[in-house]
Amino acid sequence: xxxxxxxxxxxxxxxxxxxxxxxxxxxxxxxxxxxxxxxxxxxxxxxxxxxxxxxxxxxxxxxxxxxxxxxxxxxxxxxxxxxxxxxxxxxxxxxxxxxxxxxxxxxxxxxxxxxxxxxxxxxxxxxxxxxxxxxxxxxxxxx
Amino acid sequence: xxxxxxxxxxxxxxxxxxxxxxxxxxxxxxxxxxxxxxxxxxxxxxxxxxxxxxxxxxxxxxxxxxxxxxxxxxxxxxxxxxxxxxxxxxxxxxxxxxxxxxxxxxxxxxxxxxxxxxxxxxxxxxxxxxxxxxxxxxxxxxx
Amino acid sequence: xxxxxxxxxxxxxxxxxxxxxxxxxxxxxxxxxxxxxxxxxxxxxxxxxxxxxxxxxxxxxxxxxxxxxxxxxxxxxxxxxxxxxxxxxxxxxxxxxxxxxxxxxxxxxxxxxxxxxxxxxxxxxxxxxxxxxxxxxxxxxxx
Numbered sequence: 171x172x173x174x175x176x177x178x179x180x181x182x183x184x185x186x187x188x189x190x191x192x193x194x195x196x197x198x199x200x201x202x203x204x205x206x207x208x209x210x211x212x213x214x215x216x217x218x219x220x221x222x223x224x225x226x227x228x229x230x231x232x233x234x235x236x237x238x239x240x241x242x243x244x245x246x247x248x249x250x251x252x253x254x255x256x257x258x259x260x261x262x263x264x265x266x267x268x269x270x271x272x273x274x275x276x277x278x279x280x281x282x283x284x285x286x287x288x289x290x291x292x293x294x295x296x297x298x299x300x301x302x303x304x305x306x307x308x309x310x311x312x313x
Numbered sequence: 314x315x316x317x318x319x320x321x322x323x324x325x326x327x328x329x330x331x332x333x334x335x336x337x338x339x340x341x342x343x344x345x346x347x348x349x350x351x352x353x354x355x356x357x358x359x360x361x362x363x364x365x366x367x368x369x370x371x372x373x374x375x376x377x378x379x380x381x382x383x384x385x386x387x388x389x390x391x392x393x394x395x396x397x398x399x400x401x402x403x404x405x406x407x408x409x410x411x412x413x414x415x416x417x418x419x420x421x422x423x424x425x426x427x428x429x430x431x432x433x434x435x436x437x438x439x440x441x442x443x444x445x446x447x448x449x450x451x452x453x454x455x456x
Numbered sequence: 457x458x459x460x461x462x463x464x465x466x467x468x469x470x471x472x473x474x475x476x477x478x479x480x481x482x483x484x485x486x487x488x489x490x491x492x493x494x495x496x497x498x499x500x501x502x503x504x505x506x507x508x509x510x511x512x513x514x515x516x517x518x519x520x521x522x523x524x525x526x527x528x529x530x531x532x533x534x535x536x537x538x539x540x541x542x543x544x545x546x547x548x549x550x551x552x553x554x555x556x557x558x559x560x561x562x563x564x565x566x567x568x569x570x571x572x573x574x575x576x577x578x579x580x581x582x583x584x585x586x587x588x589x590x591x592x593x594x595x596x597x598x599x
Contacts, residue, residue, distance in 0.1 A: 171314055171457055173453040175349040175420060206461040208496060208592060210351060212418050214427030216367045221552040224502045229536040233545050234552070236534040241384065241527065248379040250372040259376050266364040266377070270430070271416050273557050275498050275590040277461065282590055284500030287556070304418040304425055306351060308452075309594075310459040314457055316596040318492040318563060353494060355561050357570030359510045384527065391522040393515040402519050409507040409520070413573070414559050447561040447568055449494060451595075 172207070172311040174200045179300040183293045185257070187223075187231040191288040195281065198305060202279040207309015209281055212271040214302045217261035217295050219268035225288030234292075238264050261294030268292055276309055315350070315454040317343045322443040326436045328400070330366075330374040334431040338424065341448060350419040350452015357445045360404035360438050362411035368431030377435075381407050404437035411435055419452055458493070458597040460486045465586040469579045471543070473509075473517040477574040481567065484591060488565040493595015495567055498557040500588045503547035503581050505554035511574030520578075524550050547580035554578055562595055 178197050180190060194211060195201070201209070213220050224230040242263045244256040251259045272289060275282040291301065321340050323333060337354060338344070344352070356363050367373040385406045387399040394402045415432060418425040434444065464483050466476060480497060481487070487495070499506050510516040528549045530542040537545045558575060561568040577587065 171453075173349045175418065206459045206592065208594075210416060210418065212416075212425075214425075214430065216365070216427070216429050222502070222556045223552050224548055227537055230545070230548055233535050233537050234549065237528065237532065237545075237549050240532070240534070242380065246380065246383070248383070249376050251370055251376050259373070259380075262367055262373055263377065263380050266366050266433075267410055267553055269412065269555065270365045273416060273496060273498075273559060275461065275496065275592050277590070282498075282500075284502070284588070286502050287500065290552075302427070304420070306349065306418050308351075310457075314596075316492045318561065353559060353561065355559075355568075357568075357573065359508070359570070359572050385523065389523065389526070391526070392519050394513055394519050402516070402523075405510055405516055406520065406523050409509050409576075410553055412555065413508045416559060445570070447563070449492065449561050451494075 172203050172309055174307040177302060177304050179302055180291055182298055182300050185293050185296050187234045188291045189225055189288045190291045194289055201276055201307060203311050204276045204279060204307060204309035205312050207276040207307060208273055209276055209307045210271055210273050212304040216265055218301050219265040219270060219292040220272045221268045221290050221292060222272050222287050223290055224286050226286060257296045264294045315346050315452055317450040320445060320447050322445055323434055325441055325443050328436050328439050330377040331434045332368060332431045333434045337432055344419055344450060345422040346454050347419045347422060347450060347452035348455050350450060351416055352419055352424055352450045353414055353416050355414040355447040359408050361444050362408040362413060362435040363415045364411045364433050364435060365415050365430050366433055367429050369429060400439045407437045458489050458595055460593040463588060463590050465588055466577055468584055468586050471579050471582050473520040474577045475511060475574045476577045480575055487562055487593060489597050490562045490565060490593060490595035491598050493562040493593060494559055495562055495593045496557055496559045498590040502551050504587050505551040505556060505578040506558045507554045507576050507578060508558050508573050509576055510572050512572060543582045550580045
């Protein structure tokens, strides 16, 4: 049984959806030790989130930003939590709709995503610091 | 390798979003045995859900209720599943949008959430009984 | 410690929400070996998704299709990623809102879902091939 766990920082990004698969994998050379297992990526924030989606055409990511701004608009009359800025309450909502973690299988020493899948960091604030992630991988090792 | 699994009941709550982090942790004194691992909280219902979000200002939680009622309204003309009440079909939809489980890292014997993160029980029905959760934690132990 | 991992294909389905619990379990006779554990079902695509919801009345599943088409409409003026068809960009968005995996507890050799819970394959494209899933189960075994 192999266990890998580390915290990493992702440098601050502009509001929107960003592919971070390569950055995650760069931090996990130990995945090669795992024959069958799972990787979890967890974000320790409530105004940014993680999801898995299309890794090729950048307009998919800009359309995500456009649609989430429609589905979870700023300035709704029913928002009471407004002291941290117009973008704050929508950021919390988007974060729960998309989720604070992704889990994906590890097979034969590699992350077993589909050909067109990548990991997105979804930055919902206009301005943010770097974001802290916890990477946890576990599985049956080669011996 | 440590494995902890138990079923607990959360007493019935009014419709809305409720912080249950302390109640979860109260039921898991065994987490101190886990050096690196994962906690899953799973809800055995389809009209209530779980998510991770801001643990401080209660208006965040009331804004969640307000926004989810806008995004998934009652009384839509296209609903066919209406026999269990106006709040039932929206409850099923909200439940899948938010999800029936949360997974979070355990590090050094504690749940490794961000400073502002807490676990929400999201009660989508007007009236419900207590809700049954399955808590499962696993990880590398101290020996 | 038990580890089970396999890839399966789900034959192509019409656009909509489909119960696949029985098909998943049919492929996992080895679950009986796990006393306490977790099953993950992961979909290797970005225009179909997985969720857990009500397993009885089929109108719940048709109402899911109707509501998701309202909440994530086709033909929005802000979509730029349109070359793969009107249903493509909404499919990507629905896929991230619902998620690309489900995780559920295994207890006493069986999947520990609530009475009314089932696993849905959510097909968001008008036409698709079969969908590839990775099933991964791990847990404490009986010895």
